[in-house]
Amino acid sequence: MKTDVVIIGAGPSGLMLGHLLAQAGIDAVILERRSGEYVLSRIRAGVLEQGTINIMKQLGLDERLQAEGIPHDFVSLTDQDKLIKIPVRELTGKHVVVYGQTEITKDLMDAAPSRRVQTVYEAADVALHNIEGDAPFVTYEKDGEEHRIDARFIAGCDGFHGPSRKAIPASASASVERVYPFxxxxxxxxxxxCAHEVVYANHDNGFALASMRSNTRSRYYLQVPTNEKIEGWSDDRIWNELKVRxxxxxxxxxxxxxxxxxxxxxxxxxxxxxMRxxxxxLAGDAAHIVxxxxxxxxxxxxxxxxxxxxxxxxxxxxxxxxxxDAYxxxxxxxxxKSSRFAWYLTSLMHSFPEDGDFGRKMQIAELNYIANSKAAQMSIAENYIGLPL
Structure with a gap:
């Protein structure tokens, strides 16, 4: 089989790319090692920047997003009982929209057949070949048979554990990593x-976050040690700790x-x-995790x-x-730039006991500065809504 582009991975990035290429009349095949049902079962985030919304609009697949998405005009930071409510829309003229990643994936999947976006699910043992040249190809196994697809390009949209990044020789790769101690x-x-916006909480017990997937479905998070076991957290214990933090x-x-x-x-x-x-x-989690x-x-x-x-x-x-060549x-x-912002918020709002009193005092000082500085709030707001593409 021959095509212009083989896309590995049928998450949002792979599906978006497949749709955009199909819209332009370029042949592509998407390979996904899991079933479509499994892909849709994955629980992921859903705070969308305008750039993400614009892709769905360009594809004409934003009807449900516009109808069901929840615009957010604020983001809140708390420190114990001190609240800093940052008016994102007032400061930037823009907002983010809450619409689950699963819903984005569903919209793209549902429209794929009618738009000739070809996806092969349950493609096992995907392997990349001859990627250094102009005639790469991909092999995979499906229903007990081995298949080969020749292409001009391969797009690795297969996440952190996929085969695409691993196909790049170690001698040609370079990476930077920081693993957080929680x-x-x-x-x-x-x-x-519990709120109409996303809430980031800094507390002596550790970080907490309040978010949502819809007006009737909520997503909450608690900072815990890396060796913590989920079995030790009953529903009641989680809710009680969220109320504290x-x-x-x-x-x-x-x-x-x-x-x-x-x-x-x-x-x-x-x-x-x-990334090339x-x-x-490479695109998405295949190239970066934040x-x-x-x-x-x-x-x-x-x-x-x-x-x-x-x-x-x-x-x-x-x-x-x-x-x-410029990609x-x-x-x-x-x-x-986006990684810097994620690192900044993580460093500001989480508990780092190893940093001692000095580290905690610096967090308090920074939060006090943000509370009283329009410039600081503007910096957070413009990064939160998404830097220009």
Whole structure:
């Protein structure tokens, strides 16, 4: 089989790329090692920057997003019982929209057949070949048979553990990583949110976050040690700790309920500084992981595609390679800026006992500065709504 682009991974970035290429009349095949049902079952974030929304609008797939998405005009930071409410829309003229990543994926998946976005699910043992040259190909196994797809380019949108990044020789790769000394315990429940905006809480017990997936479904997080076990956290214990950490402004508005899902995830910053190698391009989590503080993961994946899709279209439609040659530098510049913001919020709002009293006093001083500085609030606001593409 032959195609123009093989896309590995059917998460939001892979599906967005597949749709954008199909819209431009460029042939592509998406390979996904999991079933479609499994892909849709993954619980992920859902705070969308305007750039992500614009891609869905460009594809004409934003009807449900516009109808069901929840605009956020504020973001709140708390320190014990001190509240800093940052008027994001007033300061920037823009806002973010809460619309779950699962919903974005569903919209893209549902529209794929009618738009000739070809996706092969349950493609096992995907392997990349000849990526350093102009004639790469991919092999995979499906229903007990081995298949081969020849292409001009491969787009690795297959996440942190996928085969795409691993196909780049160690001698040609470079990465930077920071592993944080804690994780996030998350709970998802069908209860109304305690606030109309995302709340980041700094507390002596550790960080907490209040977010939502809809007006009837809430997502909360607690900072926990890396060796913590989810079995030690009953629903009641989680709700009680959230009420303590989120402070009096929000604790009285917390509605409790049975958990739909509970998990503990580690936090890391990881940037792979080789987003192009020969005929292979990396996008999304295959190239970078950011702490969820700041909600940049999905949006960074979308911004990669906002650069990569038109670059590939220019190559095939105009015989112009300049944009694909510039992809790595352009994407990495935004990745580093977004990673800086995620690192900044993580450092500001989490408990770092190893930093002692000095570290804690510096957090308090920074929060006091933010509370009384329009310039500081503007900096947070413009990063929160998403830097320009």
């Amino acid at each position: 994780g996030w315990l998350g709970i998802l429940a069908d209860v109304p949110p 989120l402070g009096s402004e929000f604790s009285s508005n917390i509605t409790t309920g049975p958990a739909l899902e509970k998990s503990i995830a580690p936090l890391r910053s990881f940037i792979f500084e080789k 190698y020969g005929s292979l391009f 702490p969820p503080t700041g909600a940049k993961g999905l949006n960074l994946a979308a911004s990669d595609i906002a650069y990569l899709a038109p670059a590939l279209i220019d190559f095939f439609k105009k015989n112009d390679p300049s944009a694909i 790595e530098a352009k994407a990495l510049a935004r990745v580093w």
